[in-house]
Amino acid sequence: xxxxxxxxxxxxxxxxxxxxxxxxxxxxxxxxxxxxxxxxxxxxxxxxxxxxxxxxxxxxxxxxxxxxxxxxxxxxxxxxxxxxxxxxxxxxxxxxxxxxxxxxxxxxxxxxxxxxxxxxxxxxxxxxxxxxxxxxxxxxxxxxxxxxxxxxxxxxxxxxxxxxxxxxxxxxxxxxxxxxxxxxxxxxxxxxxxxxxxxxxxxxxxxxxxxxxxxxxxxxxxxxxxxxxxxxxxxxxxxxxxxxxxxxxxxxxxxxxxxxxxxxxxxxxxxxxxxxxxx
Numbered sequence: 001x002x003x004x005x006x007x008x009x010x011x012x013x014x015x016x017x018x019x020x021x022x023x024x025x026x027x028x029x030x031x032x033x034x035x036x037x038x039x040x041x042x043x044x045x046x047x048x049x050x051x052x053x054x055x056x057x058x059x060x061x062x063x064x065x066x067x068x069x070x071x072x073x074x075x076x077x078x079x080x081x082x083x084x085x086x087x088x089x090x091x092x093x094x095x096x097x098x099x100x101x102x103x104x105x106x107x108x109x110x111x112x113x114x115x116x117x118x119x120x121x122x123x124x125x126x127x128x129x130x131x132x133x134x135x136x137x138x139x140x141x142x143x144x145x146x147x148x149x150x151x152x153x154x155x156x157x158x159x160x161x162x163x164x165x166x167x168x169x170x171x172x173x174x175x176x177x178x179x180x181x182x183x184x185x186x187x188x189x190x191x192x193x194x195x196x197x198x199x200x201x202x203x204x205x206x207x208x209x210x211x212x213x214x215x216x217x218x219x220x221x222x223x224x225x226x227x228x229x230x231x232x233x234x235x236x237x238x239x240x241x242x243x244x245x246x247x248x249x250x251x252x253x254x255x256x257x258x259x260x261x262x263x264x265x266x267x268x269x270x271x272x273x274x275x276x277x278x279x
Contacts, residue, residue, distance in 0.1 A: 003135045004077035006062055009039040010085040010265040011117070011168065012123025012233055014258065022132060026082070028092065028265050029062035029149045036164055039264030048264075049236070061265050063092040069099025073112050079141050081148075082114040083127045085265070086196030111141045114150060118196030119157045121266040122231035122258075123278035127152060129229070155278060156221050157192040158201065160210045162237075162273025189213045211240065211275065215247045218277055225252045230279040235262045237273050244275055254279075 007013065009027045017023045030037040032051040037043065039061075052059050063085075071081050082100075087093035096114040103112065115131075117124045130151050134144040187210035189202040201217050204210040222228065230248065234241035242260045248257060262276065 001079055001135070001142070002077045003081070003131075003196065004072075004075055005128050005131050006072045006080070006082045007124055007128050008082075008084050008090075008096075008265075009263075010061075010090070010092070010120050011128065012085060012122055012260040012263065012266065013128070014125065014260065016176040017125075017128060017132075020132070023128060025055060026064040026068050026092075026096075028064060028085075028090070030058045031062065033057060043264050045236075045263060051136065061090060062190045063090050063095045066098040066102055067094050069096045069171070070102045070106070073099065073103045073110065074107065078111060078249070079135065079144070080110065080112045081131050081144075082112075083117055083124050083131070084114065085120050086118050087116045088118075088196040089198070111139075113145050115152065116196065118152055118194070119155060119192055119278060121157075121262060121276045121278070122233045122260060123155060123157045123192075125233075125258075125260065126155065126229060126231050126278050143225075153213065156218070157276070158214050158217055159190050159274060159276040160187055160207070160214050160279065161190065162187070162207065178260075189217060191217065207240070211244055212247065214277065215244060215251070217249065218279060219251055222252060222279065225254050228252050228254055228279050229256045229258065230277065231258050231260065233260045233262045233266060233276045234242075235266070235274045237275065240273070240275050244277070 006024045006026050009025050013023055027038050027040045033055045082096040084096050085090040093116045100112045117127050130148050134147050185205050186203050187202050187207050189210055191199055191201045193199050204213045214255050232241045245257050
């Protein structure tokens with residue numbers, strides 16, 4: 001069966017995914033103050049991060065329109081899947097579902113399924129890879145959906161932030177707490193709840209200790225690691241990503257570890273210097 005996977009632009013695509021012709025990106029919009037940016041191939045990360053740092057208000061994202069998803073579903077592929085940023089963080093999931101309804105009203109029924117990743121960034125990447133793996137094995141549409149939903153339920157996401165400014169700007173931390181944490185060099189270790197909400201898992205003084213703390217959390221949650229692919233994304237800090245990879249390789253044997261650069265919406269959440277892990 002022919003298939004297609006649409007991933008909203010919070011999710012990174014590997015070079016292999018892009019080259020396969022099976023994957024397509026649905027772009028989110030970004031707003032920094034009065035500046036509106038489309039998260040597509042024209043996205044300038046350096047300029048975006050500079051604007052975020054200088055803007056007193058929190059950057060915002062706008063999900064792809066239902067029509068964008070509808071157009072993506074209108075293709076020759078017999079099976080079409082969408083993978084969206086956690087529905088707890090964005091309206092992308094609801095937009096993708098509405099796009100499916102609009103498609104079916106216009107063109108009739110088709111095998112289309114929208115996955116709520118309950119994650120972001122490389123969490124979405126791994127879900128897209130899982131869909132392709134299931135399809136290449138010749139699984140039926142219903143079997144793919146069941147297998148991938150089970151995979152999402154077992155997936156974990158973790159990240160470490162270089163700065164607390166975004167959390168301060170969007171109201172998750174009071175200004176006083178953010179200032180105190182900055183003065184004390186505190187770095188939070190964050191994760192995702194089973195519903196896909198952001199939660200704090202721990203904290204450490206200094207980025208190196210925070211990264212080690214994050215690796216400790218990953219190791220504690222890992223089950224059957226030799227069968228797992230782990231993904232790391234980073235925002236302008238490739239050496240940190242390599243350091244995290246080395247820490248993991250020294251402590252556990254995984255099937256594979258891949259490293260990707262964040263972009264667009266992911267870099268808004270990770271901020272300059274942030275590291276994200278999904279497994």
